[in-house]
Amino acid sequence: AADLEGDLVNILFTEEDIQRRLAEMARQIEQDYEGEDLLIVGVLRGAVMVMADMARSFNRHLEMDWMAVSSYGSGTKSSGVVRILKDLDTDISGRHVLIVDEIIDTGLTLSWLTANLASRNAASVEICTLLRKPEALTMQVDVKYVGWDIPNEFVVGYGLDYNERYRNLRDIGTLAPHVYS
Numbered sequence: 649a650a651d652l653e654g655d656l657v658n659i660l661f662t663e664e665d666i667q668r669r670l671a672e673m674a675r676q677i678e679q680d681y682e683g684e685d686l687l688i689v690g691v692l693r694g695a696v697m698v699m700a701d702m703a704r705s706f707n708r709h710l711e712m713d714w715m716a717v718s719s720y721g722s723g724t725k726s727s728g729v730v731r732i733l734k735d736l737d738t739d740i741s742g743r744h745v746l747i748v749d750e751i752i753d754t755g756l757t758l759s760w761l762t763a764n765l766a767s768r769n770a771a772s773v774e775i776c777t778l779l780r781k782p783e784a785l786t787m788q789v790d791v792k793y794v795g796w797d798i799p800n801e802f803v804v805g806y807g808l809d810y811n812e813r814y815r816n817l818r819d820i821g822t823l824a825p826h827v828y829s
């Protein structure tokens with residue numbers, strides 16, 4: 649773990665910070681959805697860690713499902729087009745849906761996903777994200793639960809990748825310059 653963590657130049661949130669915040673958010677969500685059924689939907693692949701840890705912070709019944717989406721084409725999100733790579737296995741009509749992701753950057757992914765799920769006649773569709781970059785937002789996204797707002801810096805760890813690596817870091821931080829070169 650030392651080698652992997654050694655690539656971080658600055659740790660923004662430790663494993664302990666993250667677990668504490670997720671537990672706080674779970675308590676709030678338990679209150680808000682008291683007496684209601686709840687389906688949490690994780691956005692593959694980055695949300696795997698948040699889903700696994702947050703789900704285990706709950707002391708109530710819930711169901712879990714997953715979606716995978718991708719911006720269309722070359723990997724830049726500038727086209728504004730999102731496509732479904734893996735759809736839900738669950739019929740969400742009449743269900744209370746909470747979308748869980750680890751970061752909102754431009755907002756494209758979650759604004760599109762929220763509209764898409766709402767069109768399936770869900771009883772409600774809300775968003776829970778561990779991180780949000782207010783300065784990077786290019787569209788309006790109504791987020792009900794946010795772990796932390798962060799500056800517009802590239803962060804890795806806890807599901808967040810750089811070229812598919814660093815997702816398995818326990819902490820969240822910024823990469824040392826030598827990693828990019």
Ligand code: PRP
Pocket residue numbers: 691692693694695717718719725749750751752753754755756757758809
């Ligand atoms: C990342 C991240 C969010 C999304 C946020 O996922 O996990 O889902 O981008 O960016 P946005 O607000 O600009 O849409 P990505 O599409 O890179 O795939 P991944 O989850 O597999 O890493």
Ligand code: MG
Pocket residue numbers: 691692693694695749
């Ligand atoms: Mg993602």
